[in-house]
Amino acid sequence: MKTLIANGKKWIHFDGKIYSITSQKKKGSGTEAETTDLVAPFSCKVTKLFAKPGQSLKKGDPVVTVESMKMEYSYESPKDGEVAKVLVQIGQILQAGDEFIQWK
Amino acid sequence: MAKLSKVLILNRGEIACRLIQACQELGLKTVALYSDQDKNARHTELADESIALEGTSALETYLNLSKIIPLAKKIGCDAVHPGYGFLSERAEAAEIFAKEKIKWIGPSANSIRMLGDKLEAKKLLDKYKIPTAPWAEVALNKKEELTKSAKAIGYPILVKAASGGGGKGMRLIQSEDDLLDSVAAVAREAKASFGDGTLLLEKFIDKPRHIEIQIFGDEKGNVTHFGDRECSMQRRHQKVIEEAPAPRLSEKTKQKMADAAVSLGKGIGYASAGTVEFLVDENENFYFLEVNSRLQVEHSVTESVWGIDLVKSQILVAEGKLLKEIFPDLEHKSVRGHAIQARIYAENPEMSYAPSPGLLSYVEFPYGVGVRVDTGIKTGSEIGTNFDAMIAKITASDSDRDSATQKLLWALRNTIVFGCITNINFLQDIISTKEFSESKVDVKFLERNFNKWKNEIPEGALKILEKTNSASTQIQQSNSSAFASPWDSIL
Known part of the structure; x- marks a missing residue:
């Protein structure tokens, strides 16, 4: 069995399997908690942008398309609401946790 | 063809390492290429020589023929091995190297062109009596035609990049509602990954x-x-x-x-x-x-x-x-x-x-x-x-x-x-x-x-992680850069 802390995450190799928890989180299954915020879940590049400032989005409306590890991922609005600001632009490289838009 | 002596490896990662090993076993010298982030990658260490391809994306580096070809000539290699992905199924790459009298270790440009392009390959199949599912070529700008041929094949349909492979540039379309969006998305993926946006539709065979x-x-x-x-x-x-x-x-x-x-x-x-x-x-x-x-x-x-x-x-x-x-x-x-x-x-x-x-x-x-x-x-x-x-x-x-x-x-x-x-x-x-x-x-x-598969952490593992907390924190602090020596914290 081996354990290690790196980059704010604790890792363990336990009974042949690998688990990790973030330092803040007591319990978890190795992944960040799901959120209804529109954020990049991993580092990626913005390839398409649908949302505009002042636009009223319906739940399910396309917001942004990103590319990572050669695959495309599309993100939809998780709720009805008005866009205050678009925080990304096409071609921009995002880090995990970067927000796509700001709600009004 | 004479015995080869120096091979330029047109790839990265595990396959570059695999190719280098084979060359070295046969007594051939190898030259590796690397993008900015791959500078210290294992394939650059294994190779006898390695050369930077400045840039970060595939298009700037491992796909960039205008950088790679002058390099290949300059270092005096007599062969290139493309591995899989990247340039491996690009007929024009095989052709250019052939023209430069640099041996392409792989099928000829002609074979790649005929087979790598799914569209051309399908046309060969009748000749050799190989069974194939219904299919059609996609004309991106002719939406009516596209809808018509999709209907003729019958949903569900797969849309895929003609020059794709390995699951890249491919999508399943369940109904006409998704047709245009999916086709556009695959066309973009195809362009990004293979530099070619030609697509084809194919009847989807269930649970094969x-x-x-x-x-x-x-x-x-x-x-x-x-x-x-x-x-x-x-x-x-x-x-x-x-x-x-x-x-x-x-x-x-x-x-x-x-x-x-x-x-x-x-x-x-x-x-x-x-x-x-x-x-x-x-x-x-x-x-x-x-x-x-x-x-x-x-x-x-x-x-x-x-x-x-x-x-x-x-x-x-x-x-x-x-x-x-x-x-x-x-x-x-x-x-x-x-x-x-x-x-x-x-x-x-x-x-x-x-x-x-x-x-x-x-x-x-x-x-x-x-x-x-x-x-x-x-x-x-x-x-x-x-x-x-x-x-x-x-x-x-x-x-x-x-x-x-x-x-x-x-x-x-x-x-x-x-x-x-x-x-x-x-x-x-x-x-x-x-x-x-x-x-x-x-x-x-x-x-x-396995769509709902969960990696549940066992209680035992959790307890140990909590216990190792303080000791590990020290390691984290002692090394402000992201990389901590693992040996200090191994129990």
């Missing part, structure tokens, strides 16, 4: 198995096959586990598939390694899927059960050797035992296989009888998002399928990657299923059974 035939030819028109591989265990149309020989398939069907593949290869004078992929339905009807005119990721399982080295054989063919010289005992060669390969991806199976980049703070691979590890990573490697998420392949070989499965499980249980989330636990759970052990698996198996 993916079984493929390894073919191999010399430059004098002799073509043979090295049996079949079962590659049905897929997520997002990408293979996860592959094995040879294909289980639960009659010898009669295997022979028919192999004969079809060889006749296609012979028909076009295919040289070097290639793979003819088929979809096989429950009644063992098989339909042509595509030809990969290159070395395949899963070539390792074929090598294990046939006792051959496909990469070294490719080099020998490029030097002008004949099949009978490379494999003098070809007629007596047959499959021995069973081999299964698992692909380790830096991805999160709990979150729709989302990419999971990161700095690998600790990496350990298994070694032992019957276990083969192909990888380009090590402790300290950084997994970025510019390239494919596959970081290693583990192949287990044994006398029979059950033993090989147990061996693979053992190997995966002794594989450690800390620093980014991988599918290692997921792979263990897959091969532990009843369906896998009975090989009752089709290409939709993972989608049906």
Whole structure:
């Protein structure tokens, strides 16, 4: 069995399997908690942008398309609401946790 | 063709390492290329020489012919090996190198053009009487025509990049509602990955198995096959586990598939390694899927059960050797035992296989009888998002399928990657299923059974992690850079 802390995450190799928890989180299954915020879940590049400032989005409306590890991922609005600001632009490289838009 | 002396490796990661090893075993010098982030990658260390391709994306680096060709001439290499992905199925690349009198270790530009382009390949099939599912070419700008041909084929439909492969640039369309969006998305993916946006629509065969035939030819028109591989265990149309020989398939069907593949290869004078992929339905009807005119990721399982080295054989063919010289005992060669390969991806199976980049703070691979590890990573490697998420392949070989499965499980249980989330636990759970052990698996198996898979942390592991807290915090503080020495914290 081996354990290690790196980059704010604790890792363990336990009974042949690998688990990790973030330092803040007591319990978890190795992944960040799901959120209804529109954020990049991993580092990626913005390839398409649908949302505009002042636009009223319906739940399910396309917001942004990103590319990572050669695959495309599309993100939809998780709720009805008005866009205050678009925080990304096409071609921009995002880090995990970067927000796509700001709600009004 | 004379003996080669210096090979430029047109790839990165595990396959670059694999190619370098084969070249060096044959006494050939190797030159590696690297992007900005790959400067310290394992393939650059293994090669005799390595050269920077400035930039970060594939287009700027490993796909950038205008940088690579002058380099190849400058360093005086007499051959290039493209591996898989990147330039491997770009006919114009093979052609340009041929013009420069630099040997392309792989099929000819002509073969790549005919087969690599799914559209052209399909046209060849009638000639060689190879069964195929209904299909149509996509005209992006003619929406009515597109809708019409989709209707004629009948939903569900697959849209895929004509020059694609490995599951990249491919999507399933369930109904007309998704047609235009999906086609546009695949066209963009195809352009980004392969530099070519040509697409085709194809009838989707429900719950098929993916079984493929390894073919191999010399430059004098002799073509043979090295049996079949079962590659049905897929997520997002990408293979996860592959094995040879294909289980639960009659010898009669295997022979028919192999004969079809060889006749296609012979028909076009295919040289070097290639793979003819088929979809096989429950009644063992098989339909042509595509030809990969290159070395395949899963070539390792074929090598294990046939006792051959496909990469070294490719080099020998490029030097002008004949099949009978490379494999003098070809007629007596047959499959021995069973081999299964698992692909380790830096991805999160709990979150729709989302990419999971990161700095690998600790990496350990298994070694032992019957276990083969192909990888380009090590402790300290950084997994970025510019390239494919596959970081290693583990192949287990044994006398029979059950033993090989147990061996693979053992190997995966002794594989450690800390620093980014991988599918290692997921792979263990897959091969532990009843369906896998009975090989009752089709290409939709993972989608049906593993979409809600969770990596639940056991209480015991959690307790230990909580206990190690303070000691580890010190290590974290003592090294403000992301990379901590693992040895300090290993219990």
